[in-house]
Amino acid sequence: MDFTGEHFLVKETIKSVETVLYQCNQCDKSFSQNSNLINHQRIHSGEKPYQCTECDRTFSQNSNLRRHLRTHTGDKPYQCSKCDQAFPRNSNLIRHMRTHTGEKPFQCSLCVKTFAQYSNLVKHLRVHSGEKPYICNQCDKAFSVDSILRNHMKTHTGEKPYQCIHCDKAFSQNNNLKTHMRRHTGEKPYQCSQCDKGFAQNSDLVIHVRTHTGEKPFQCNLCVKAFTQKIHLTRHQKMHIGEKY
Structure with missing residues (x-):
């Protein structure tokens, strides 16, 4: 007599008994292990029983405490295979590897831009939504x-x-210092594609290109005149109201 089918049914029944789900009584999540349910329930209770011995931080899971301790010990077990950088977390290594591979897995649903990090996508989406939190x-x-x-x-x-380092000027932002430094070095990284002129700032290049295109985006609302730069429009408008500059 062939018991193959019956044997399979018994095995599946045993398997289903073995995979009893532990249901959270606060939400609809369920878990195959009771220990996972206990960890999950701390999200609802706010319990953080794992205390760092080096500072006052507490954690809901022991694994999170272990990761945190690396900030004190300096331990960086996750080594990049492409360069000499190492990281305390595997997730940090994964993000770093994208600088080598060029991978940008996070796609904006509203335009064609892609990003290597999800956090950068979130920041970008505010361009579309106008959110300023x-x-x-x-x-x-x-x-x-x-x-x-x-x-x-x-x-x-x-x-x-x-x-x-060349003069006594100081700046609130690093990018302003970099722009200023070009006055000392003579560096002009922004090159006009229509002629051989170069510029220290991209904004100067944008203004210069208008001499080729004839674009005058700054229109006087009191007459027909238009200008390549806003400062020229401002000076012109003072003539209408009788101000001297």
């Missing part, structure tokens, strides 16, 4: 990216941590 507590300005807010705060504090 980072608000200055000194004035009413708001920003889409926290780093831009930090730079803005320096306008209130007067902090200028970026010092030129």
Whole structure:
């Protein structure tokens, strides 16, 4: 007598008994192991029983505590195979590897842009939505990216941590220092494709290109005149109201 079919049915029944799901009573999630359910329930309770011995941080899972401890020990077990950089977390290594592979797996659903990191996609999406969640507590300005807010705060504090090594000028932002340094080095990385002129700043190149295209985007609302630069429009408008400049 062939018991093959019956034997298979018994095995499947045993397997289904073995994979009893542990259901969370706070949400609809379920787990194959009770220990995973216990870890999950700490999300609801806020319990963080794993205390760091080096600082006051606490964690809901032991694995998170172990990862955190590497910030104190300096342990970086995840080594890049392409360069000499190492990382405390595997997720950090995965993100870093994209600098070598050029992979950009995060696609904007509203335009063609792609990103190597999900966090950069989130920041980019604010360009489309207009969301500016980072608000200055000194004035009413708001920003889409926290780093831009930090730079803005320096306008209130007067902090200028970026010092030129060639003169006594200092700047609140590093990119402004880089632009300034080109005055000393003579570097002009922005090259006009229509002639041989080069420029230290991209904004100067944009203005120059208008001499080739004839574009005059700054239109006077009091007459027919238009200008290549906003500053020229401002000077012109003062003539209408009788101001001297």
